Amino acid sequence: MASSKNQDDIEAAPDPVVVELAKIPTPTTTTVTKGSDPFLVTFNQPYDEENPLDWPTGRKWMVTDVLSATGFNRIMVSTIMAPALSTIANELNMSSTESAMSLSIYLLATVFGPPLIGPLSEIYGRQVILHASNVWFLVWNIVCGFAPTKGTLIAARFLAGFGASAIYSLAGGVLGDVWRPEQRGSSLGVYLIIPLLGAAVGPIIGGFMAARTTWRWMFWATSAFQAVMIFVSFFSFHESYAPLILRRRAQRLREETGESRIHTQGEIIDGGRSTIAVIVRALTRPLRLLLFHPIIQISAVLSGFNYGILYVVLSTFSTLFTSQYGQSVEISGLHYIACSLGELAASQVGAPLMDYLYKRLPAHKQVPESRMPLMFPSILITWAGALMYGWTAAYQLHWITVDIGVFIMLFGMQLGGLPTTAYVIDTYGDHTSSAMAAQQFVKSLMAFLFPLFAPSMYSKLGYGWGNSVLALAGLVLAVPLPIFLWKYGARLRSKAASTY
Incomplete structure (x- = not known):
């Protein structure tokens, strides 16, 4: 029970149930207030130990770190088998198309997973969805390691990717x-x-x-790591979805007091719908956001294009160094360090910069659109890096210049991705997971499709002109769309507030 320091906010009544209701915290919603509805259950203000926003900092970081480590393993598995495709193809008698499919079908699964998993986390909570997806991913990743045929491998990769995709919708939701x-x-x-x-x-x-x-150790080793993460997350990952925490509090109060009128804001919104109706409404939310919300459409196009280009780089980078620079498979793989360093550097520079700029604004200007200015320098950095990468590779200049170009390119992409993600989290609140799921649908689809045309594009145009075409397309998208959100985002948010 929360403290009774807010009893003055509750209307007096002789009914002893109302006296008990005096212990229910004051509201955070502007839709219904405690004064107008004494049976409304909300978080105590200014502090409530059950409110995830008021958790101790150590618990917040623990939850964040569990997600981070889980995301590492699931994302690593998406690309780990790339250098071994020829070996796997020989052992399982796969054609070149089938071997490429065994790699990319994992990404195809992440197209369909988040729109289902994200909304479910807004019904049943983050905790149960994380644990269930962890186990699902582990089972099918183990099957990949023991796959006796190409059909088994491809099917297991798809199912493992489906479970792994939960992180894409859960991460933004939990951080929010x-x-x-x-x-x-x-x-x-x-x-x-x-x-x-x-x-x-x-x-x-x-x-x-x-x-x-053997290539099978790729799956066995990552499965062992996943088993450790399941154990760790079981004991350290706390439920963070505020509406579910409040529903549980309301249920506890109804049982303790016998007062059936006790409810939460979420239960008001559900309006007495059946369980099936609530689930259907939740499961269709990502699709409705994607079809009818310009904010999601624009952020999905921006992030999806960059994500597709990222996987173009990841799927062709090793081949560049083996075919044009004559390096071994092992050494060519080391060049991916430049990719990681670019993204890591951007996250560590852009993240504190974003907070710094936000805190310097007066309170009335601390709105989601204030994230947008950080995107503009990223545009120039990204596509300048793409041109440097393409033309240094085309002229086969020293490999370090190619790596520097990729570093700059991915630094710019990640620098622009941070404010885009923050904008969506700030805008969609309790439905961030559904919003991120809608966005991830487009991102994963682009990551699946773009590498399919990359080899033929580079074969016909070369790395120089190929990357020039990508840079031109990137500029056409990346310049007007953030400006549009910056200028009209507040108006779009006000119109969209009650439509999902």
Whole structure:
């Protein structure tokens, strides 16, 4: 029970149930107030120990770190088998198309997972969805390691990717649950440290495993790590979804007092709908956001294009150094370090900068649109890096210049990705997971599709002109869309507030 210091806010009544209700915390919602509804259950102000936003800092970081480490493993598995594709194809009698499918189908699964998993976390909570997806991913990743046929491997990769995709919708939701807007940058910066390593470290580890042992150890080793993370998360990951915490509090009060009129704001919104109706409404939310919300459409296009280009780089980078620079598979994989360093540097520079700029604003200007200015320098940095990477590779200049170009390119992408993510978290509140799921649908689709045309594009245009085309397309998208959000975002948010 919360403290009774807010009893003055509750209307007096002879009914002893109302006396008990005096212990219910004061509201945070502006829709219904305690004065107008004494049966409304909300968090105590200014502090409530059950409110995730009021958790001790140590617990917040623990939850963030568990997500980060879980994200690292799931993202690493998406690319770890890239250097071993030819070996796997020979052993399982796969064509080149089938071997490429065994890699990319994992990403295809992440197209469909978040729109289902994200909304479920807004019904059943973050905790149960994280644990369930952890176990699901572990089971199918183990199957990948023991796959006797190409069909088994491809199917297991898809199912493992489906479970792994939970992190894409959960991460933004949980960070929004426990961190306040002025801490958005620092929390994103710390969360991203480990997952950003995953996509690039995967091919490095995979390259050495492919050269020195069976490719199956790629899946066995990552499964062992996943088993450890399941154990750790079971004891250290606390439920962070505020509406669920309040529903549990309301249920506890109804049982203790016998007063059936006790309710939460979420239960008011559900309006007495059946369980099936609530689930259907939640599961269709990502689709409705994607179809009818310009904020999601624009952020999805911006982040999706960059995500697609990232996987173009990840899927072709090793081949560049083996084919044009004559390096071994093991050594070519080390160049992915430049990719990781670019993203890591951007997260550690951009995150505190975003918080610094936000806190310097007067209170009335601390709105989601204030994130947008950080995107503009990222545009120039990203596509200047893409041109440097493309043309230094085209002229086969020293490999370090290629790595520097990729470093600059991915630094710019990540610098622009931070404010985009923060904007969505700030805007969609309790439904951040659904919003991130809608965004991730486009991102994963682009990550799946873009690498399919990358080899033929570079074969016909070369790395120089190929990257020039990508840079031109990037500029066409990246310049007007953030300006549009910066100028009209507040109006769009006000219109969209009650439509999801």
